[in-house]
Amino acid sequence: MQSHARVVIIGGGIVGCSALYHLAKMGETDVVLLEMDELTSGSTWHAAGNIPTYAGSWNIMKYQRYSSKLYETLAEEVDYPINYHVTGSIRLANNKDRMDEFHHVTSMARKQGMEYEMLSPSEMKDRYPFLELHNMEGGLWDPYDGDIDPSQVTQALAKGARDLGAVIHRFTPVTGISKLQNGEWKVSTPEGDITCEIVVNAAGYRGAEVAAMVGQFLPIATMSHQYLVTESVPELSNRDTPLPLLRDPDDSYYLRQERDGLILGPYEWKATPMWQDGIPENFAYQLWSDDLERLEWYIEQAMGRVPILASAGIQKVINGPIPYSPDGYPYIGPAHGLKNFYHCCSFSFGICQGGGAGKTIAEYIVEGEPEWDMWGLDPRRYTDYANQKYVTDKAVELYQHEYAIGYPHEEREAGRPAKTTPVYEKLKAKGAMFGARGGWERATWFVPEGQEAKQDLSFRRSDVNWTEAVAQECKTVREKAGILDLGGFSRYIVKGDGAEAWLDRMICGKLPKTGRLSLSYMLGEAGGVMCEFTILRNPDDSFLLISAAAGLWHDEDWLNFHKPEDGSVTIENVTARYGCLVLAGPESRDILGKITSASLENKDFPWLSAQTIDIGFSSVLAMRVNYVGELGWELHVPMEYLGAVYDLVWDAGQEHGLIDFGMYAMDSLRLEKCYRGWKSDLGHEYSPLKSSLDRFMDLDKAAFKGKAALEKELREGVKERFVPLLVEADGADAPFCSSVFDGDDNIGLVTSGGYGHTIGKSIALAYIRTDLAKPGTKLEVEILGKRYPAAVAQEPLFDPDNERPRA
Structure with missing residues (x-):
């Protein structure tokens, strides 16, 4: 085995081999893959091999479709046979909420160029003649779904990589990883050590073991997943074409033709986490004993839906390990605090996601950032609260809800409360309902006296029990005052002789003056928005940077990995020291004035400034800014x-x-002000120009990160712009990633939607084609399968001259 490589990939399942293949395709051929056993010997070999493109996430849908397209041509490209059957699939809906979800996902798919269809019960019967239609509302047709042989596609990726010069070492377990003084990594194996610039952890359900070798905890739980394969079914023996794959999400199973038999795979309520005390050292190409009692109810439901299933005996049962993160999404991206170490593991659906995963991690390594903003898969989305109990509890909950409807305001209970402020119990006693944001419990709404403390779930504003309570909260904040416990803001102190010059090069706008605040954006080399900070310049010429709770580790890494190496800048994370109370509304000055001696008048404490004031026994940093657009x-x-x-x-x-x-x-309230949300409205796929953040840029500065890309974009023309839309919706607001139409042309995408209770209108914040971004332009927004009239408006929608926060 060679002693050095540019990149070492650990793990020889489909994801590791895909990463190897994509790196080689991008010209990185000095790459070595290390596998402890044989290729595919982890979760890959026993996977069912289904290849859906369906997803509730915009970017997961993108990279699953990428996988399916790659697999269509891979066999011919690398000259390796693959059994790949594109059969299409039918997803069943037995209630109107499921149909709402299907309508929305269909709209997302069509925006991405995929021709999903909504089906009536009779149309489903036409495509699947053995289907019983009791309790059916309708269904969804995914024409790209199907199944593939997992081992064959993995071997094809491996062959393609080898043909391009990449190297694979089987039966070579990694026993240790250490950082060398020159910044490289030493990866130890029984066959010798190999040094490298970059490590990719693609170790599947052993991903946490590899992370532990570099001193990190990666939240992964291994679940037992079973599927059964039947003997031959007579009705299938004489069919010319295979049945479409059938998914019954409301009864939580999939059913697929396999030769002349069927495969049934439930996600049962008795979800079973395994290996609570660690993974056996030599577990490879192994399964567990079957436990069909867990599946009895699901088998009965499937037999009732497709009666031919009852006519066949069980040929075999597969009961194997599947890794789960707390949200079921894999980890793809940089490891927190470690340069040139990437995670690409914990795939619950690795076969359908393997192609897109390899593409994404290769782009991280070769180009510095991937084509798509994959923050939802970034390993740093979970921070120190996500311990083993947390991930196991969340994995059980998620497995039980694998096919559950993806409601936009569902606040699931497992793994909570993780982080709370001293105000949490006070708010709980007042009837607060809570949601977890970056691990922190935050009040979502307050149950009025006499109303049951529960949260209805629906895609439709008109069907939930909290709409009126939220409307009243908005009204009172606009007319009087409100207080919000906003725990978890990320906070960093940046100081040193080089701090000012370095920050100026990192942001695309101007730094604030002493005692003042600015909203600032840090960009990637391609010009996309990477970080959003509120920056305060302190009297000692240090700077306080504040960002979203969810960005804690992401933003810390961005700062640390870009700071000068000469010691002229130091960065201190002070997040845990402080909480934040938002006091906002026309009465807020009078309220705060009662409990502090500081002058709060405009001449002494202007908008977008900050002072340290005394409240009770505490010194408080008071910043005259808020996310609701009020005094x-x-x-x-x-x-x-x-x-x-x-x-x-x-x-x-x-x-x-x-x-x-x-x-x-x-x-x-923030929608009415058109305030953007990080990683919802803002991301690295959108530049400040596309995001209509022109006022936060200073292109006259000599240099800043991303400037060349912005100048190029200006020369070539900005193709999209961020605009607010006022929508004539009826009881439902635009979900994330709703489509915007100009006639028959799909010209935009909604990134935030909701109801403005002050202005009494449905709001959609969207990226649309630049030539249509003029106020007054008439468009349509598709909401849950129906198009509604919409008009481009001028931002902000409420208080256009910002008189209220300046009051």
Whole structure:
């Protein structure tokens, strides 16, 4: 075995071999793959091999479709046979909420160029003659679905990589990984050590073991998943074409023809996590004993839906390990705090996602960032709260809900509460409903007195029990005042002799003056938005950078990996020291004035400035800014004082009508102001030009990261622009990734949708074709299968001159 390579990939399943293949295709041929046993010996070899393109996530749909297209041509390209059957699939819906979901996913697929269809029960029967139609509302047709032999496609990827010069070492387990003084990695094996510049952890359900070798915990739980293969079914023996793959999400199983028999794979309620005490050292090409009692109900449901299933005996049962992250999405991207170490593992659906995963991780390595913004798969989306109990609890919950409807405001309970502020119990006693954001519990809305404390789920605003409560919260914040406990803001202190010059090169706009705030954006080399910070310049010429709770490790890495190596800049993460209370509304100055001696008048404390003020026994950093667009302050309070400061604000506010409000109200209020959300409205696929953030850029600066890309984009013409749309919707607002139409042309994509309770209109924030981005342009937005009239509006939609926050 050679002693050096540019890239070492650990793991020889479909994902590792896909990464190897894609790196080789992109010209990186000094690449070595290490596999502890034989290729495919982990979860790959026993996978069912289904290849859906369907997904509730925009980018997961993209990379699953990429996989299916790759597999269509791979056999011929690398001259290796692959059994790949594109049969199409039918997904069944037995209720209207499921049909709403199908309509939305169909719209997403068509935007990506995939011709999904909605089917009536009779149309489903035409395509699947053995189907019983009791309790059916309709269904969805995915023409690209099918199945593939997992081992064959993996071997094809491996052959393609070898043919291009990449190297594979089988039966070569990794026993250790260490960082060398020159910045390279040493990967140890029984066959010797190999040094490399870059390591890719593609070790599947052993991904956490590899992460532990570099001192990290990667939240992975291994679940037992069973599917059964029947003996021959007489009705299938004489068919000229195979049946479409059938998925019954409401009863949680898939059913697929396999030769003359059927494969049935349920996701059962008795979800079973395995290997709680660690993975056996030599577990490869192995299965567990079957446990069909867990599946009895699902087998009965499937037999009732497709009676020919009952006519066949069981030929074999596959019960094998599948890795799960807390949200069921894999880890693809940089490891936190480690340069040139990437994770690409924990795939619950690795066969259909393997092609796209290899493409994405190769682009990270070769180009610095992938084509698609894959933040939803970034390993750093989970931080220190995601321990083994958390991931196991979430994996069980997720497995049980694998086919559940993806409601937009579902706040599942497993793994909670993980992180809470001292105000949490106070709000809970007041009837707060909570959601977890970056691990932190935040109030979403407050149950009015006398109303049952439960949360309805629906795609439709008109069908949930919290709409009126949120509307009242919005009204009170706009007319009086509200307070919100916003735990978890990410905070970094940047200082040093080189801090000012370095930050100026990193942001695309201007740095603030002393005591002032600015909203600033850091870009990638391709010009896309990587980070959004509120920056405060302190009197000592240090800077406080504040960003979203979810970005804690992402933003810390971005700062640390780009800072000068000469020691002129230091970065300190101070997130855990502080909580934040948002006090906003026309009465907020009078309320805060009762409990501090600081002058809060405009001349002394102007908008977009910050001061340290005393409240009770605490010194509080008060920042005159907020995410709802009202007169108000963010009060950044040392965590040990947060509860007491909250009580003082609450007591002072009672004669002014102060209320608690939640995240749902904040979202409605920020939509009216057209405030963007990081990784919803903003991402690295969109530049500040596309995001209509021109006022936050300074192209006259000598240099900043991403400037050349922006100048190129300006020369070539900005193809899309971010605009607010006012939609004439009826009881339902535009879900994330709804399509925007100009006649028959699909010309845009919604990134945030909701109801503006102050203006009384449905709002969609969207990226649309630049020539249509003029206020007043008439368009349509597709919501749950129906198109509604919409008009481009001028931002902001409420208080256009920003008089209220300046008041």
